[in-house]
Amino acid sequence: xxxxxxxxxxxxxxxxxxxxxxxxxxxxxxxxxxxxxxxxxxxxxxxxxxxxxxxxxxxxxxxxxxxxxxxxxxxxxxxxxxxxxxxxxxxxxxxxxxxxxxxxxxxxxxxxxxxxxxxxxxxxxxxxxxxxxxxxxx
Amino acid sequence: xxxxxxxxxxxxxxxxxxxxxxxxxxxxxxxxxxxxxxxxxxxxxxxxxxxxxxxxxxxxxxxxxxxxxxxxxxxxxxxxxxxxxxxxxxxxxxxxxxxxxxxxxxxxxxxxxxxxxxxxxxxxxxxxxxxxxxxxxx
DNA sequence: ATACGATCTCTAGTGACTAGAGGTTCAAGA
DNA sequence: TCTTGAACCTCTAGTCACTAGAGATCGTAT
Ligand SMILES: [Zn+2]
Ligand SMILES: [Zn+2]
Ligand SMILES: [Zn+2]
Ligand SMILES: [Zn+2]
Numbered sequence: 001x002x003x004x005x006x007x008x009x010x011x012x013x014x015x016x017x018x019x020x021x022x023x024x025x026x027x028x029x030x031x032x033x034x035x036x037x038x039x040x041x042x043x044x045x046x047x048x049x050x051x052x053x054x055x056x057x058x059x060x061x062x063x064x065x066x067x068x069x070x071x072x073x074x075x076x077x078x079x080x081x082x083x084x085x086x087x088x089x090x091x092x093x094x095x096x097x098x099x100x101x102x103x104x105x106x107x108x109x110x111x112x113x114x115x116x117x118x119x120x121x122x123x124x125x126x127x128x129x130x131x132x133x134x135x136x137x138x
Numbered sequence: 139x140x141x142x143x144x145x146x147x148x149x150x151x152x153x154x155x156x157x158x159x160x161x162x163x164x165x166x167x168x169x170x171x172x173x174x175x176x177x178x179x180x181x182x183x184x185x186x187x188x189x190x191x192x193x194x195x196x197x198x199x200x201x202x203x204x205x206x207x208x209x210x211x212x213x214x215x216x217x218x219x220x221x222x223x224x225x226x227x228x229x230x231x232x233x234x235x236x237x238x239x240x241x242x243x244x245x246x247x248x249x250x251x252x253x254x255x256x257x258x259x260x261x262x263x264x265x266x267x268x269x270x271x272x273x274x275x276x
Numbered sequence: 277a278t279a280c281g282a283t284c285t286c287t288a289g290t291g292a293c294t295a296g297a298g299g300t301t302c303a304a305g306a
Numbered sequence: 307t308c309t310t311g312a313a314c315c316t317c318t319a320g321t322c323a324c325t326a327g328a329g330a331t332c333g334t335a336t
Contacts, residue, residue, distance in 0.1 A: 003333095036283085050266055056276060070263065075256050077253070079254075089245060103231060105195060113223070118214060125219055128191050129184070142313090154295085155294085175301065175314055175315070199292070
């Protein structure tokens with residue numbers, strides 16, 4: 001049995017975030033001391049580690065709630081878990097694609113200015129004013 | 139002179155977003171009709187196009203405000219504009235790097251599950267429970 | 277017994293919008 | 307000129323995943 005601060009230290013999840021997860025329904029409300037302080041056990045620690053890892057991989061709170069729900073039904077098909085992971089992967093890939101397009105344009109834009117001129121002639125400002133200078137869509 | 143709806147159509151920025159930009163100080167408050175409706179001119183259109191383009195490239199409202207301020211002083215050095223663009227490029231690159239690490243782990247995780255088993259044996263759920271299965275940090 | 281760090285609840289703020297309520301104005305057609 | 311209805315107005319609240327702070331209480335070590 002350990003306090004919320006101890007749980008925080010063991011998982012690298014901040015105390016207010018742990019309370020937020022409880023309020024959001026991701027974490028079960030733990031036991032309390034007589035003085036109303038939360039006390040966790042190994043199950044709580046494992047659960048929070050799962051949540052932390054999933055958040056680090058970019059899953060939304062909603063997706064994590066669904067995954068936790070699945071975990072609670074060990075004999076159900078895991079198709080939905082697979083769907084959630086696949087959707088997350090697609091999402092990440094879409095973000096990468098978009099960011100790569102931005103990277104190309106930004107590299108071009110920042111290369112066009114050495115920071116030595118005046119703003120009137122600045123290629124950064126000119127580029128932002130005119131998408132026609134961009135080499136592709138973004 | 140045209141309405142906010144017309145400005146919205148020409149820039150592909152939604153009407154409430156235009157009002158939000160005005161409230162945030164990015165757009166000057168335009169003239170109003172006797173009945174209190176906003177009326178824009180070419181200058182407003184140009185300004186909003188600039189903002190839209192910068193937002194599409196991922197610049198924050200705050201950065202855009204700084205860039206607009208620089209635009210208003212044509213004879214000042216453009217070093218700051220260059221700094222802002224460079225910082226944005228670094229930011230995008232850092233995001234790409236992180237997302238690529240996530241992509242690798244997520245690809246491994248979702249490949250390890252074909253969605254045919256039960257959740258008890260699911261590699262997706264096992265991987266989320268145990269960061270030790272990950273091949274690298276993320 | 278006292279001190280003091282940790283914990284409690286509650287409210288509000290972040291960024292960049294988006295949605296909705298309830299009311300007013302504009303412009304086109306009759 | 308009148309009427310209709312789309313477009314406009316302001317204001318509040320909601321989104322996501324936290325983060326910050328106030329003010330009060332608790333737990334534990336000395
Ligand atoms: Zn420059
Ligand atoms: Zn562009
Ligand atoms: Zn599976
Ligand atoms: Zn991992």
